[in-house]
Amino acid sequence: MILRRAMLSFILGASVAAGLVPAALRAQDKFDFSPEQPGRIRAGTNPDAIKAIPQSFKFAEPGVLTVGISPGGPPLGAYATDTRTVVGADPDFAQLIADSLGLKLNLVAIAWADWPLGLTSGKYDAVISNVGVTEQRKEKFDFSTYRLGLHGFFVRTDSKIAAIKEPADAAGLRIILGPGTNQERILLEWNKQNVAAGLKPLELHYFDDEASRLLALASGRADVIVQPHAQLVFFAARDQNLKKVGTLSAGWPLKSDVAITTKKGNGLVDALTLATNTLIGNGKYRQSLARWGIEAEAVALSETNPPGLPRL
Template sequence: MIGIPVLRTVVTATVAALLHFSPAQADASFDLSPEQPGRVQATRNEKAIAAIPADFKFVAPGKFTVAVSPGGPPLATYATDARTVVGADPDYAEAIADSLGLTLELVPVAWIDWPLGLTSGKYDAVISNVGVTEQRKEKFDFSSYRQGLHGFFVKADSAITSIGEPKDAAGLRIIVGAGTNQERILLKWSEENVANGRKSIELQYYDDEAASLLALASGRADVIVQPHAQLVFIAARDKNIKRVGTLSAGWPERSDVAITTRKGSGLADALTIATNGLIKDGAYARILERWRLSEEALPRSETNPPGLPKF
C-alpha cells in the first residue's frame, strides 16, 4: 500500500517572510527591472509573415496582442515597478512579435480568464505556460515552444544526486501538490516500485510554498517536486536547494507548452514557423538561457503536437 500522510504545518509570518522573498529581492542574475535592457531581440521572418492567412484580422492593426498571466518568476511576474510584466514568456512573446513584424501588446490576465478572453477575440494569442492537452485541442490550436517539465530539487547538501526513473525515488519522502499531474505520475512510480520489490514513495502535502520549503530545509522531506521553472527561480533566490532531475509533465511521453490561439483561426502555422526561425537563429536558446530554462528547450516547434490525454 502506498503511504500518503497528509501533513499540516503552521508556519509563522516570520518564517514565511524568510522563505518567500518579493521579486525585488530575487537573485541578481534575474533582471526584474521594467526596462529589461537584456531582452533578446529577433528579426523579421518573412516565411512566418507570409503564412498569416490573408483574412486573419489582428485585434489591433500592426500589433500582436498577447495575454499572459503573471503567476511568478521566471515565467511571468510583475517587475520592480509593480506594473510591467517581465519574464521568459513576455520575452518570447516579444520575439514572436518581432518575427511577425508587429509590435507586442501584452495583456496581463488572471489564469482562469484566458480561455474566454481568447475565444471572444480579446487577444490574438496566449503565451502563458499553457500545456497542450487533448481536451484543450478541441477548442484551441497550439504552437509548441517549450517542454512541460517538473523539477526534482533537494537540499544543496543532500546526498541525493540524480532522480530520473522510479527506482531512483524508492523510499524517498517527496513533497508534491495534491491533485497535480506530478502527484499522478509519482503514484504510478510508487506502484511500479512496490511491484518490483522496492520501497514505496512517501508523498507529503503542505499548504503553501513556505511550508514546503521549510519541511525540505528541516529534513522532514527529501525532495520537492514542482513545475521546473518555479524551482529554478527559488534555487537562485535562496541558494539552498539544487536540481537533481526533471520529469516530463506527460511522463513517459514528452508534454509541450505552447502558444495558444483560437481554433481554426489559421494563425498557429505562422507562429510555428516563427518559433522554428527563432530556434534556428539562436534567439530561442538565448531567451531560455537568460531565464535559466535551457533544460526546457524543444528541438523544433510543432502545430498541435500530441497533448496530455484525458484522465
C-alpha cells in the same frame, strides 16, 4: 491591484517565512525584474513567417500582436518592480514572436481561467502563458509548441542524492509535493511500480503552501521537493540552498508540450510555428530561455498541433 500585490508577496513571501529575508535580492542578481528589461533578447523580422499570416486574419489591434498572459510567478511570468509590467520567460518569447512578425507587442495580464474566453472572443490574438497541449483543448484551439512541460526534482545543496531519473531512484525517499497535483498522480504511480518490484515505497509529504514546502526541505524533514521545474529554478536562484537532480515530463509517461495558443482555424498558427522554428535555428530562442535559467525546457522543433495529453 490585489493580484499585483500578491505577486510581490509571492516573490518575497517564501524567503521571509523561511528566515531568508535577503533571498529575493539574490534572485535579482540572476534575474532582471526591472520594467525596462534592457537585456531582453530581440529578433529581426521574418519575411516567411509574415507571408504565412492569412490575408483574412484580423489582429485585435492593427500592427500589434496582442498576447494574453497570466503572471502566475517567476520565472515564467511575474510583475516587475513597478508592479505593472509583466516580465519573465513567456513575455520574452512573446516579444521574439512579435519581432518576427514585424509587430509591436501588447501584453494583456489576465487571470488563468479567463484565457479561453478572451481568445475565442478575439480580445487577444494569442496566449503565451504556459498552456499545455491537450486533446480536449485542441477541439477549440490551435497550438505552436515552444517549451517542454517539465517537473523538477530538487534537493538541498548538501544532499547526497545525485540523480532521480526513474521510479527506482526515488525508492524510500521522503518527497514533498502539493495535494491534488499532477506530481501526486505521477508519484503515486511510481510508488505502485516500486512496491510491485519489491523496493521501498515513496514517503509522500503534502503541503498546501509554497513557504511550508520549502521550509520542510530546508529543515531536513524531507529529502526531495517535486513541482514545476521553472518554479524550482527560481527558488534555487533565490534561496541558494537547492540543487536540481532530475526532471520529469509533466505528462509522464507521455510527453507534455507547452504551446502558443490561438483560436482554432484562424490560420495564424502556421506563421507562429514558422517563426518559432526560425528563432530556434538562429539561437535567439535558447538565449531567451537562458535569461531565466530554463534552457532545460527548450524544444528542438516547434510543432503545429502535435498529439496532446489525452482526456483523463
